[in-house]
Amino acid sequence: MTLFYINLTALFVFLLSYKLEPRRLLNGFLFNILFLISALNVVYLAIQIPNLFIIFLLGLLLLNLLFFLFFGIYIIIIALLINAKIVMKRERKTFANLLTLFLALGLITLLGCIFICLIYPIPRKLLIFLSGFGLVAFYYLCNLLSFLSISFLFSIRKPTYHYDYIIVLGSGLINNKVPPLLASRIDKAIQIYQHQKRSSTPPMLLFSGGQGSNEEIPEAIAMQQYALNHNIPLEHTLVETNSKNTYQNMQFSKQLMEKNHPNGYQTTFVTNNYHTFRASLYAKAIGLKTAGIGSKTAAYFLPNAMIREYMALLIMNKKRHLTITLLFLIFGLLLTLFI
Numbered sequence: 484m485t486l487f488y489i490n491l492t493a494l495f496v497f498l499l500s501y502k503l504e505p506r507r508l509l510n511g512f513l514f515n516i517l518f519l520i521s522a523l524n525v526v527y528l529a530i531q532i533p534n535l536f537i538i539f540l541l542g543l544l545l546l547n548l549l550f551f552l553f554f555g556i557y558i559i560i561i562a563l564l565i566n567a568k569i570v571m572k573r574e575r576k577t578f579a580n581l582l583t584l585f586l587a588l589g590l591i592t593l594l595g596c597i598f599i600c601l602i603y604p605i606p607r608k609l610l611i612f613l614s615g616f617g618l619v620a621f622y623y624l625c626n627l628l629s630f631l632s633i634s635f636l637f638s639i640r641k642p643t644y645h646y647d648y649i650i651v652l653g654s655g656l657i658n659n660k661v662p663p664l665l666a667s668r669i670d671k672a673i674q675i676y677q678h679q680k681r682s683s684t685p686p687m688l689l690f691s692g693g694q695g696s697n698e699e700i701p702e703a704i705a706m707q708q709y710a711l712n713h714n715i716p717l718e719h720t721l722v723e724t725n726s727k728n729t730y731q732n733m734q735f736s737k738q739l740m741e742k743n744h745p746n747g748y749q750t751t752f753v754t755n756n757y758h759t760f761r762a763s764l765y766a767k768a769i770g771l772k773t774a775g776i777g778s779k780t781a782a783y784f785l786p787n788a789m790i791r792e793y794m795a796l797l798i799m800n801k802k803r804h805l806t807i808t809l810l811f812l813i814f815g816l817l818l819t820l821f822i
Contacts, residue, residue, distance in 0.1 A: 493517040506763045511633030563587035582790040615815015638756035638777040644679040646686040650752035653692020653702035661709045671778035672753045691723040691732040755780045757788040
């Protein structure tokens with residue numbers, strides 16, 4: 484019963500934290516704790532029930548877990564290399580599109596270092612010093628899992644259909660036309676627009692995106708034209724053409740909405756599912772009360788996109804992460820000196 488009450492407490496803490504402010508990485512960590520405790524609770528209850536089928540399922544689950552612990556890194560490396568090949572075939576060979584390849588090479592290098600450590604004896608002092616790096620790795624692993632969980636929670640958010648504005652974030656044009664990635668955002672906004680229109684006043688679609696150095700027109704204008712071609716009335720669209728990044732998307736869109744609705748308004752924004760959480764943090768930073776809605780992204784593109792988002796999230800809080808990293812390394816150094 485103790486585990487059951489711990490499970491209820493973890494559920495309450497997570498729901499309360501998420502309700503008070505969904506735009507926190509802490510919620511991803513609390514969700515992971517809730518998931519782990521719930522899994523332990525299920526295992527405990529299953530053991531208490533003398534059922535051969537349940538015991539068989541638990542044994543099968545344990546074997547899969549052990550298999551992943553021993554061979555998971557090899558599976559991940561192979562999957563990353565396959566994904567990198569697909570991305571290089573379908574997308575431009577930019578740094579951002581090669582992140583899965585770089586991660587795979589990094590993991591291969593890590594395996595090589597571990598193999599060398601197993602073959603050659605490592606001095607005890609060096610092993611103690613390396614414990615600091617182990618703590619750093621564990622910290623970033625927990626941070627990554629929290630990010631993946633909160634990103635998942637944000638990607639499944641549902642619209643409430645009572646908006647005055649739907650901000651559609653730009654993501655770049657290809658040959659001055661809306662590419663599939665950006666089209667998925669506009670299509671999602673149009674879907675929400677049509678659904679709300681059937682029951683109440685339709686929202687204003689606010690397209691946000693400036694003109695890039697290699698673009699002949701602002702992204703917002705191309706996005707607006709895409710919407711007009713999909714039967715959205717011109718009077719139900721608005722464009723913001725000055726922003727150069729997601730922060731400015733939120734900042735300039737907010738200024739525009741406040742100018743048109745000085746007495747308050749209801750808004751949400753649409754972006755691709757992998758980008759929803761980080762965009763929500765920018766909205767929070769400028770005081771815009773919205774958590775956003777995610778549109779679908781091609782499966783092959785997601786790994787690179789998620790790695791890029793996580794790196795951007797680390798940079799957003801670089802002082803905190805660098806401080807924690809430094810403290811763990813100092814701790815490892817102190818252990819080396821005094822043990």
